[in-house]
Amino acid sequence: MKPKVFITRKLPKEIILQIESLCSIKMWQEEDVPVPYEVLEKEIKEVDGLFCLLTESIDRALMEKAKNLKVISNMAVGYNNIDIQAAEDLGITITNTPGVLTETTADLTFALLMSTARRLVEARDYLKNGEWQTWSPMQLTGQDVFGATIGIIGMGRIGASLAKRAKGFDMNILYYNRSQKLNLEKEFDMQYVELEYLMKQSDFVCVMTPYTKETENLITAKELKMMKETAILINTARGGIVNEADLYQALLKKQIWAAGLDVFEEEPLSLNHPLLSLNNVVALPHIGSASINTRLKMATLAAENLLAALNNQTPKHVVV
């Protein structure tokens, strides 16, 4: 008998075929609507494997309902949507998809940094709204990227790829991490510093760390007050790492110059969220890894992880 798998979102055909070659599958059919919790609660009961996305909150109660569940394959590098302790207690393998999205996410982070620094969205709207009457000396002027100081919080794979891009722009690179990365320091000519020093010295503060109990609310009013008035905060990691209410106040009061955000405490971001009322915010709908190639690679890797675990092999990327 083939193992049973539930897939929480409609996947590209080739990925479905890959999973179907070894499993009998059921799949939530809506492309842009997350599977309701009640549906997941019902489906998880009988399956051996679950293929899910970061939009699904996989809690202990849900996992306890699953009688045969061996593996949950998350199509994301982040896995804060899953209760890892519960999975470990219940002997369920959790897998994720690191590596394949590194460069694409670093690209988006740098794109967000540049568009925030040079006010690209504002400038596009200015033109489209017919406000462009003439060229004038200080019109839509922003901050320089080339030669500025970047502070990278979290020096994992994506943080290092961001450093690579920053080096190309002759930036002075500071980083804060759980541990010092001596090999990368040499490669990118960067300096390991305390968080306070990074917040005070950086022209761009980039949040690149995983979302854990330790990093929740890592950036609050206190840290934002340390930043320069001309500095920009970029977050492409997870919303809960930066306190959104505090960030809104800092931007509103012009304590900091701007923010570029791809992630939020609540996703999707509601249209009446205060951050969207500010001109100095570039907000994106969590598209860090959204290139066609990368999303296909993530889905393929998630499928491989799932199949390996169901085949009693060790998946490439095991969280627990």
Ligand code: DGY
């Ligand atoms: C991840 O993989 O965790 C990203 O946030 C989505 O690509």
